[in-house]
Amino acid sequence: MQLDAKNIGFRYGKSPWLFKGINFSMQPGEVVGLKGPSGTGKTTLCRILAGYEKPLEGKVTLGGKALPEIGYHPVQMVFQHPEKAVNPRWKMGKTLKEGGRPDDDLLARLGIQQEWLERLPNELSGGELQRFCVARALGPGTRFLIADEMTTMLDAITQAQIWHAVLHLAEKRKMGILVVSHDAKLMNRLCDRVIEL
Amino acid sequence: MNLSFKGKLSLNRRQRTILEIGAALGFIMAIIIGRFMLDEGSIGTNLSERNLPPSFEHFFGTDWLGRDMFARTIMGLSLSMGVGLAGAVSSAAIALVLGLAAATLGKTADTIISWLIDLFLSVPHLVTLILISFALGGGFKGIVFGIALTHWPSLARVIRAEVMQVRSADYVHISRKMGKPRTWIAIHHIIPHLIPQFLIGFLLMFPHAILHEAAVTFLGLGLSPHEPAIGIILSESMKYLSSGLWWLAFFPGLSLLLVVRSFDAVGERLRVLMDPART
Ligand SMILES: Nc1ncnc2c1ncn2[C@@H]1O[C@H](COP(=O)(O)OP(=O)(O)OP(=O)(O)O)[C@@H](O)[C@H]1O
Ligand SMILES: [Mg+2]
Numbered sequence: 001m002q003l004d005a006k007n008i009g010f011r012y013g014k015s016p017w018l019f020k021g022i023n024f025s026m027q028p029g030e031v032v033g034l035k036g037p038s039g040t041g042k043t044t045l046c047r048i049l050a051g052y053e054k055p056l057e058g059k060v061t062l063g064g065k066a067l068p069e070i071g072y073h074p075v076q077m078v079f080q081h082p083e084k085a086v087n088p089r090w091k092m093g094k095t096l097k098e099g100g101r102p103d104d105d106l107l108a109r110l111g112i113q114q115e116w117l118e119r120l121p122n123e124l125s126g127g128e129l130q131r132f133c134v135a136r137a138l139g140p141g142t143r144f145l146i147a148d149e150m151t152t153m154l155d156a157i158t159q160a161q162i163w164h165a166v167l168h169l170a171e172k173r174k175m176g177i178l179v180v181s182h183d184a185k186l187m188n189r190l191c192d193r194v195i196e197l
Numbered sequence: 198m199n200l201s202f203k204g205k206l207s208l209n210r211r212q213r214t215i216l217e218i219g220a221a222l223g224f225i226m227a228i229i230i231g232r233f234m235l236d237e238g239s240i241g242t243n244l245s246e247r248n249l250p251p252s253f254e255h256f257f258g259t260d261w262l263g264r265d266m267f268a269r270t271i272m273g274l275s276l277s278m279g280v281g282l283a284g285a286v287s288s289a290a291i292a293l294v295l296g297l298a299a300a301t302l303g304k305t306a307d308t309i310i311s312w313l314i315d316l317f318l319s320v321p322h323l324v325t326l327i328l329i330s331f332a333l334g335g336g337f338k339g340i341v342f343g344i345a346l347t348h349w350p351s352l353a354r355v356i357r358a359e360v361m362q363v364r365s366a367d368y369v370h371i372s373r374k375m376g377k378p379r380t381w382i383a384i385h386h387i388i389p390h391l392i393p394q395f396l397i398g399f400l401l402m403f404p405h406a407i408l409h410e411a412a413v414t415f416l417g418l419g420l421s422p423h424e425p426a427i428g429i430i431l432s433e434s435m436k437y438l439s440s441g442l443w444w445l446a447f448f449p450g451l452s453l454l455l456v457v458r459s460f461d462a463v464g465e466r467l468r469v470l471m472d473p474a475r476t
Pocket of ligand 2: 042043044148
């Protein structure tokens, strides 16, 4: 099932249009890069694809059908700041299970340790938290993953470990990935093609 | 040297919290137990023991009818606490319903409720409380309704703000995209976030309600003069102050102050503990 963005336009309130007439599609299993200067609306576009924002013009479809308003969203997004993406009062184990039971192999590959499951978010580092957010977004129902500067805040080794795990799973499940980053090297290494906004 | 000094300070603070909670619980227990051990007989008149100063037999002395002031104070406080509790529980319930409604039922509901909150906050509590109590004919019903209808606005505002804030949190939006229904999100994300704020708001409201009940009753607009309320005791005692019967007002007044202060202190301390950033 391919993910299509057709003629997408968006702006915040009465401010000028951020973008208009955006068209692109992604195949299952494809890794696509998205780049562009700061403030051009990459994060906004990601939010639209993942259903957090409704496009003011155009539409997003998966396999030709509109994406569901309720129920598990097949296009999942990982946010840049994991601290805000987890409930500060929940133990990590509960957060992890929110999107369904994650598979053990993935947890191991992401380097998530068993003892972290009993901790609260403020007892983990940003990098450790982000692994949980990645694992949570990769529930069994995920067809496409939107990675908006997902590993920007991490060191090279952790970055490599996380991408390794994600790419492995993507290949296994034929899942597509949209990579947003300012890191040209990372993009070249990961992506089949890169588009510019 | 310096270190040990610091350690001692922080220990003291913790000890103080425990001490305050202990004192507040002690007061409640003493008043409840006292209430059950006393009956109308223990505040019966005894004309042979009129106007006695405090002694081991009568801790708080006796009044102009020979009634034991200690027993009257305990009964008065238990009545006041009952009124305060009933008023604070109903008021907190109103605050919860209106706060939730303002945050979730859309713009119109929010505008109306926010306007109501501002309206009530702009007039002093005591004035509205007296008006409502008076309009309902005073007595237990009047004063409880009065408290319930006047003490909710600040807590309602807090709840409204908290709901709005947590509702727009990233993790709540993510939960929706994980396929969680709204009710699930309300139960697992939103309500647990509200509970501490709500309990502390309630705890702080309780001493307020007691004090206001006493004030209104003191002014003769609350509970009827036949009830052994603290406000009644205080207003009656005023007449005898000039004749040197200082204990009539001193001990009941001091007890009221201690109860109110200790609850206030506990609520305030818990609030700071829960939320050190916002003092
Ligand atoms: N909630 C919002 N309300 C109003 N304006 C917004 C909102 N979110 C973003 N913007 C504005 O929209 C523009 C695009 O923001 P966006 O975050 O999509 O950019 P970006 O391409 O992801 O930038 P960066 O590379 O720095 O992450 C910015 O000018 C920003 O100020
Ligand atoms: Mg961005």
